[in-house]
Amino acid sequence: MKKVSLLILAALALAAQTVADGPRYNADGALQLPKNYREWIYLSSGLGMTYGPAASANTQNPAFDNVFVNPTSYRAFVETGHWPDKTTFILEVRNATEHGSINNGGHFQSDIRAIEAEVKDEKRFPQKWAFFGFGRKDVGTPNPATSSCNQCHGANAAVENTFVQFYPTLLEIAKTKGTLNASYLQKSAEAAPAAH
């Protein structure tokens, strides 16, 4: 009987782990940086991505950005094309190095420059999704609901409030499941060359 109890406990602990990757907050509402986000599901990277005018691009000192999502939400998205409540994205910004070891051209990743997060927490945030800046710290303060992050994601995101258009494996899933935002589809159609 003891063995059974121990195994049941172990099974319960494993089950708990699978939903334990949601957001955790301090008493003041700051988001705790998930310590193991590098072991979450990787979505994609960019280098020097620039959402404003091209002239504002930092071409001299571009940064890599790596995006990770909590595994529980990833599995839900693969099944449904939707993000469940408690979905947490981590955006890791890293310096880009050109010359090092045997690399003579292009860029590879070096030190962390900053970390940001996007969280879906329907009860906590009236706008459902919120953005957090960590800088180099392990707690992130929430941006106001009127922040440029909220506004730009709200206007341009491919799925719900997230930039799935930049995550190639998820974009295919969203197309298959039919969960692309109507506003995204409309803008994509306008941007595509007219068929003659």
Next chain:
Amino acid sequence: MKKVSLLILAALALAAQTVADGPRYNADGALQLPKNYREWIYLSSGLGMTYGPAASANTQNPAFDNVFVNPTSYRAFVETGHWPDKTTFILEVRNATEHGSINNGGHFQSDIRAIEAEVKDEKRFPQKWAFFGFGRKDVGTPNPATSSCNQCHGANAAVENTFVQFYPTLLEIAKTKGTLNASYLQKSAEAAPAAH
């Protein structure tokens, strides 16, 4: 007793899962592409990385490369700074897109251009590590032991036969565990500016 047996079976199945992410080969020695490598541990990305002369860099059409490693081997490396037998790296090469959605500068990732793998399999390969090219297929043929991949990794790798110098989180672990190759340390010292 039945419950105990079922739970033990479940526990054994879980244990088996944790070592089930090693290499699988066809009868002809070709490596099967692990279907879920995108859910493995992400190590890092580069854009347009060039190991030959800088003049050979493809600056007009650079590619992203994303590196993933099987979770079992990752956990062993975090503990020891060494790669266990059956370690499998997947190198995913993706096209880089500059203009799309709201991106006006820099690059984000789009379609897969090619996939490669590096595998440590001590009994199968006299040189312990082997390299495989998949192209866009789901089976990869092994490169000969004299391939440029083997030679360049053998001469320049930071840890065993792997380019840990380009994986920032693992490089820190290797430094702490003291598992950097002597040849890598010597080249790094020679490349560093002399202390005066």
